[in-house]
Amino acid sequence: METLTQRHIDYDRSKFSDSELVDIYKRILKPRLIEEKMLILLRQGKISKWFSGWGQEAISVGTTLAMEKDEVILPMHRNLGVFTTRDIPLERLFAQFQGKMTGFTKGRDRSFHFGTMDYNIVGMISHLGPQLGIADGIALSSLLKNEKKATLVFSGDGGASEGDFHEALNVAAVWQLPTIFTIENNEWGLSTPSNEQFRFKQFIDKGIGYGMDAYQIDGNNILEVITSVQQIAESIRERPRPFLLECLTFRMRGHEEASGTKYYPEGIQDEWNKKDPVVNYELFLKEEGLLTDEMIAKFSKEIKAEIQNGLDVAGAEPKIVPDTEIEIKDLFKEHNQVVVAPESQNKSExxxxxxxxxxxxxxxxxxxxxxxxxxxxxxxxxxxxxxxxxxxxxxxxxxxxxxxxxxxxxxxxxxxxxxxxxxxxxxxxxxxxxxxxxxxxxxxxxxxxxxxxxxxxxxxxxxxxxxxxxxxxxxxxxxxxxxxxxxxxxxxxxxxxxxxxxxxxxxxxxxxxxxxxxxxxxxxxxxxxDDYYTTEIGKAAVLKEGNDVTIVTYGLGVHWALETLENDTSISADLIDLRTLAPLDMETVIESVKKTGKVIVLHEDVEIGGIGAEIVTQINEACFEYLDAPVRRVASLNTPIPFDADLEKNFLANARFETVLKELLAY
Missing domain, CATH: 3.40.50.970 (Thiamin diphosphate (ThDP)-binding fold, Pyr/PP domains)
Structure with a gap:
């Protein structure tokens, strides 16, 4: 940290005890010291990337301290303080940064691209804006359950240009959801300054348009952040409605370290360094007689020891050994479907x-x-x-x-x-x-x-x-x-x-x-x-059985094939209705093809890149020695779908299906 001798932020301590003020200092110091270490590790090649929150710690730490621990926070990639303030063990956090198995994503994603409901945190994806809609859903759940809980979600000023921002705020306003939309206005989106991102003066002006309350605060003043978020959260727990909170701050380092800050105007970092949220708060506590150099040294030593211990534990963990079976298995939550039969045999058309x-x-x-x-x-x-x-x-x-x-x-x-x-x-x-x-x-x-x-x-x-x-x-x-x-x-x-x-x-x-x-x-x-029942997902249906050809299709294609077979009863075909496209029931298809030796795949979608191409490939790989003819594929034209009824009829695959089927049978 650079040395500042004069404080440039005014604090109102009236709502805080002495012990709370000191605890807040330790909370805001922790992410700063972690970041100092991460920047060293980045240069050493021990982590691959780093998105800096230097200078913005008061927002992350302050909002998290203000929210109840069982309330969900949806952070972005500069919100290290959210994770540390929620007391996530540092060894797990560092394992996540290093792509180790005990990280939260088993090495599948990096940095803060993760969540953990053990700590009521829902992590971001690189597209930024989608977080806001998810926050709406979490807040809606709280509303429906009458839990009297608030949800807090972050956006940067750059991310607020996305359509997701507008959609999520509009939905929250219409449904009166207890969501705090927290905008970290740090004046830059990567290298693009605010005046090239938007034309309005300030984000709180948007509150009028959405019909929601909006408030602007000094995002570098941690006591103001805590007090403001506490007041907002308490209010919307009792009277659910969304709130737009604009936190003014600055990104002291690059978008990520590799991009640098050469695009910043000369002197802007020096000016914002005067409002460093950690150093200013430290100076304030010293003036209040609550913090001494000895205490600072003690706290720093304790936190650095915790950091080093976390790094030692994470660093000692072996590299992940890839296991293909686990990678595929983890795509879905385990669900062993038990088909539910109807309680009675009553039926209706x-x-x-x-x-x-x-x-x-x-x-x-x-x-x-x-x-x-x-x-x-x-x-x-x-x-x-x-x-x-x-x-x-x-x-x-x-x-x-x-x-x-x-x-x-x-x-x-x-x-x-x-x-x-x-x-x-x-x-x-x-x-x-x-x-x-x-x-x-x-x-x-x-x-x-x-x-x-x-x-x-x-x-x-x-x-x-x-x-x-x-x-x-x-x-x-x-x-x-x-x-x-x-x-x-x-x-x-x-x-x-x-x-x-x-x-x-x-x-x-x-x-x-x-x-x-x-x-x-x-x-x-x-x-x-009439009664409730379920049908097995992932299981195709064999609608007709025959020996000459296998017809594989789904959706409207099933009815095209049925019509063709009804019009020509001489065709002896297995007709397979896939019903489920993912997962595909290739076992049923392959079994049929091995019996008939000929196969045609039919679908309404256009031909190029259609699902039929994958089915054909798998048939060729599994049944080549059983085939008596090339696998045929019939699909709609590779054009958009026209409006005129005759043009649409010409577009659709059924106009050509019977011809290709008979060509295949005659092969």
Whole structure:
């Protein structure tokens, strides 16, 4: 620490005892001393990267001291003080930095990209903004349970430019969630100054637009931080509502150490060094007669010894020995599905849309912790009327209309899951999931693998063509997610499967994307069980058996294949309805191909990069010596989906399926 002889911060100690003031000093000193050590280790190559919070410690330490220990904090990568103030053992923290097994991510992620509910901390991802939506979900859980708890989430001034920031604050305001949105305004986003990030004068001006309280404080004044957050948290516990807290500070070092600070104007660091939150507070305590040089030396020695001990323990731990089986196993929370049979044999004829509604309603009855969220799903019942009547039965707390903000709502679903609840998020059309894509592929999919926290979220996706809805309401989007490890993907073709698989998806504590074909919603009926039941996820169905060819398909493709086989009864085929796309039931497919020797894969999605390509590859690898003909693949045209009905018909794969099938049979 550089020497300052004159204090540049004024403190109000009226709410603090002498012992509290001294304890606060030890708390703010600790992350500073850790950082001094980390910078040395970085130069020695013992850690790979470091994001500095030097000069911003008062915010991390102060907010954490102000919150209750069982309240969740969602920090960013400059918030070392959150982790130390929550008393995470340093040996585990340092093991995390060094990529050791006793770190929180088993070497799979670095620095502060982790969470731990043992300490009520939910860690960030590099995309920054998604944290805010998750905070909404955690706060919503507290609200629904009447726990009278606040949730605090951090954003930097740069990250506040992201759409997630707007979405999350808007949702919190609409739903009156007890969330403290804490903006560390350190004036720079990597090398970009604030005047190139935004045009408004200060972040608290945004509070008016969102309809929420907003307050600005000196983020380097640790007593002001503590007092302010205590007051805000106490207020919103009793009267839940969101709060925007802007903390003025400065980033003394680079965005990360490798980037440096050459872009800073001359003298700006010297000016902000005068407001160093550690040194100024130290000078204040000396003036108050509460701190001496001897005490400082003693505290520093004790903390440095704790740091060194933590480093010794972490450093002595061996390097991780990769175990492929464990890497794959940790993708999902363990869930051994036990298929639930219906209590009676009573059946009713239902359309696919009715079956989805039935499965969802009975799951709501079975799981009181399940919350449904989506655009227009409340009183209106959703655009496809899946949730019609749900508000009357379950109430608006559990059947929640949302603003148009897919990212924040998927994030809120994850927040509910982290808080021990279940969430179902409806995309009005699967096409709209693009604006929530990040939450799915980087949060839902990776969370359990990264730090052992499962994502108990189902995302329902009305999908597909055949209804002349054009290129933004008709896409097949399943392949976008099929490539991402950590997601389960379900795609039923019949009402009975839709009900049982949706119930199973909601039961599963892992993230499931559930595709429902819009064309099939009201175009077919089936006698299905009235009672609650589940169907096995990951198991294909053999709909027809034959000897000449294997047809592998899913969704609307199943009905195209059925129509073809009904029109030509001379074709002897195994017809396999995959039902689940991830995990794929290749065992059933391979067994059939070995019997028939010929196989055709059919799907509605476009050909290039479609799921069929993976199925074809696995068939070739497993069944090459059994094949009597090349594996064929039929898919829709490699263009966007047109609106005109005739153009759409030409686009879709079924226009070519029968021709290719007969070519294969004649090979």
């Amino acid at each position: 239902k359309r696919l849309v009715d079956a989805v509604s039935d499965g969802l309603r009975q799951s709501m009855e079975r799981y009181p912790e399940l919350v449904l969220m989506g655009q227009d799903i409340g009183d209106y019942g959703g655009v496809f009327k899946v949730t019609e009547g749900f508000v009357e039965q379950f109430g608006k707390d559990r059947v929640r209309n949302t603003p148009l903000c897919e990212s924040a709502i998927i994030g809120a679903g994850l927040g509910l899951s982290i808080a021990g609840m279940k969430a179902m998020v409806e995309m009005q059309f699967s096409d709209f999931v693009t604006v929530g894509f990040n939450q799915i592929v980087n949060n839902l999919a990776k969370l359990h693998w990264r730090w052992g926290q499962n994502a108990d979220v189902v995302v329902r996706m009305p999908t597909g063509a055949g209804v002349a809805a054009g290129p933004f309401h008709s896409q097949s989007t399943e392949a976008w997610f099929f490539h991402t490890p950590g997601l389960k993907i379900v795609y039923p073709a019949f009402p009975g499967d839709a009900k049982g698989l949706l119930a199973a998806a909601i039961e599963d504590p892992n993230p499931v994307l559930f595709f429902e074909h819009k064309f099939l919603y009201r175009s077919l009926k089936e006698e299905i069980y």
